[in-house]
Amino acid sequence: MKIRILILLLFPLVILCGPGYSAFAQNTEDTTKDNIDELAKLLDSTSKGGVHSYYTTATFKSTRIINGHSIENVGKGVLDFRIAHRFGELNEGVKNLYGLDNATTKFSFDYGITDWLMVGVGRSSFEKEYDGFFKIKILRQTINDACPISLSYLGGMSVKTMDVAKIPGYTYYLSNRLFYIDELILARKFNQYFSLQLMPCYLHYNIVSELGEPNDVFAIGAGGRMKLSKRIAVTAEYYYTVPGHKLNGYNNSLSVGVDIETGGHVFQLFVTNSAAVTERTFIGETTGDPFNGALHLGFNISRVFTVVRTPQVK
Amino acid sequence: MCFMCFLLPIHLFGKGEVYEVVQGTIRFHSDAPQELIRASSDKLIGVLDVVNRTFLFKIDVASFVGFNSPLQKEHFNENYMESDLFPVAVYSGKIIEDMDLSKDGDFNIRTKGKLTIHGIDHQCIIRCHVICKKGVVTVQSDFIVLLADYNIKIPRIVYDKLSPQINVSVNAVLSVKSPS
Numbered sequence: 411m412k413i414r415i416l417i418l419l420l421f422p423l424v425i426l427c428g429p430g431y432s433a434f435a436q437n438t439e440d441t442t443k444d445n446i447d448e449l450a451k452l453l454d455s456t457s458k459g460g461v462h463s464y465y466t467t468a469t470f471k472s473t474r475i476i477n478g479h480s481i482e483n484v485g486k487g488v489l490d491f492r493i494a495h496r497f498g499e500l501n502e503g504v505k506n507l508y509g510l511d512n513a514t515t516k517f518s519f520d521y522g523i524t525d526w527l528m529v530g531v532g533r534s535s536f537e538k539e540y541d542g543f544f545k546i547k548i549l550r551q552t553i554n555d556a557c558p559i560s561l562s563y564l565g566g567m568s569v570k571t572m573d574v575a576k577i578p579g580y581t582y583y584l585s586n587r588l589f590y591i592d593e594l595i596l597a598r599k600f601n602q603y604f605s606l607q608l609m610p611c612y613l614h615y616n617i618v619s620e621l622g623e624p625n626d627v628f629a630i631g632a633g634g635r636m637k638l639s640k641r642i643a644v645t646a647e648y649y650y651t652v653p654g655h656k657l658n659g660y661n662n663s664l665s666v667g668v669d670i671e672t673g674g675h676v677f678q679l680f681v682t683n684s685a686a687v688t689e690r691t692f693i694g695e696t697t698g699d700p701f702n703g704a705l706h707l708g709f710n711i712s713r714v715f716t717v718v719r720t721p722q723v724k
Numbered sequence: 725m726c727f728m729c730f731l732l733p734i735h736l737f738g739k740g741e742v743y744e745v746v747q748g749t750i751r752f753h754s755d756a757p758q759e760l761i762r763a764s765s766d767k768l769i770g771v772l773d774v775v776n777r778t779f780l781f782k783i784d785v786a787s788f789v790g791f792n793s794p795l796q797k798e799h800f801n802e803n804y805m806e807s808d809l810f811p812v813a814v815y816s817g818k819i820i821e822d823m824d825l826s827k828d829g830d831f832n833i834r835t836k837g838k839l840t841i842h843g844i845d846h847q848c849i850i851r852c853h854v855i856c857k858k859g860v861v862t863v864q865s866d867f868i869v870l871l872a873d874y875n876i877k878i879p880r881i882v883y884d885k886l887s888p889q890i891n892v893s894v895n896a897v898l899s900v901k902s903p904s
Contacts, residue, residue, distance in 0.1 A: 445778040446816045449771045464786035468802040485794020640803045672881050716793040
């Protein structure tokens with residue numbers, strides 16, 4: 411009997427204490443969580459500069475979209491060796507294996523002097539043209555959209571070294587063989603997958619072949635890429651030459667391709683209606699009519715070498 | 725029960741309770757057969773509440789420098805960490821040992837908390853060596869992060885170049901947070 415009374419007396423105590431104890435345990439967990447939330451708030455309110463203020467990277471996979479330049483530069487101290495190849499026209503038939511019998515090639519070396527300045531030299535087999543350029547980053551898009559776009563300037567010059575039939579009595583100046591390109595590149599990486607850029611271009615010919623042809627060619631280009639996976643992307647590029655400011659008998663350049671990235675290499679495979687690779691030839695002098703099957707298969711291979719390494723944090 | 729809820733939480737930080745990282749570095753290296761990759765960042769920020777023994781450390785993933793090439797850094801941010809989507813890595817939790825960090829001393833402690841990398845939370849216990857001296861707390865810790873735990877996949881082509889386990893080393897100096 412006594413025991414029964416004792417149990418009866420203790421019972422309410424157990425009921426009170428049991429859940430009370432577990433509630434206490436629950437509360438320490440909650441307190442820790444509240445505390446951490448409080449710390450997170452404290453950290454956010456005091457952290458200098460805040461997060462997300464970093465530059466957007468990899469708007470494009472390579473420094474070229476297809477024929478033309480992308481917004482990307484090679485990094486500081488990096489040498490990029492590129493081989494560009496354009497086969498003949500697809501409509502040449504089986505006799506020329508759909509253009510694979512002919513090809514124009516270009517070798518080039520690009521180097522990043524700083525993270526915002528890149529220079530390059532190249533040699534193209536089409537009309538034996540040598541070219542040099544520099545590309546400067548002016549504005550850079552940031553992750554937090556404090557700067558929503560990237561802007562770069564490209565300046566270049568090329569010289570045609572192919573022999574020409576000389577008419578006696580005329581003086582042939584070296585300047586007759588020179589071409590200049592000025593280009594602005596405006597780009598935005600909209601998300602992980604989609605990037606777009608616009609390129610107003612100005613080409614200058616010191617001499618043109620026909621009377622009445624302009625020496626200055628204006629064009630506006632558009633390029634984009636859509637990533638299919640982390641390492642494969644579809645790219646497209648179009649250059650519209652402004653009527654009245656273009657050479658007679660040439661078309662606009664249209665290219666569609668695929669970028670494949672494997673470690674230090676980027677392979678670009680595409681079809682384009684431009685037969686050659688320098689700015690002067692594909693913006694100003696694209697011959698092929700894409701709707702008539704005058705398309706060229708082509709590829710670019712890029713291999714980067716690190717010449718100067720960036721240091722670690724001390 | 726109810727009144728206990730009121731009693732326990734909600735007390736604001738008093739003076740001298742919260743320590744703040746004044747100088748913090750995180751280094752990591754991946755030791756694979758074909759390639760050794762090292763990178764580091766001195767942009768570690770964090771706070772430590774010495775009374776409740778809770779803490780929160782945070783770093784911008786995009787702030788890591790080093791690597792073997794700028795392209796490798798780009799791949800780190802773009803293909804592996806996806807820093808545009810998951811800009812920060814965070815470790816928050818509580819010190820397991822009941823100890824008073826406001827007193828001078830040399831402690832080996834364990835911390836239990838949530839490590840968030842690549843947008844994925846993982847509960848873990850990390851050992852730290854802590855030295856407290858005249859209101860300055862120095863923290864040193866080495867631990868291993870398994871890429872598979874954080875859904876970071878290694879493509880076949882770089883299998884020999886990227887280790888599935890990354891050695892991480894943290895050094896931080898904390899001092900009493902000045903009122904702001």
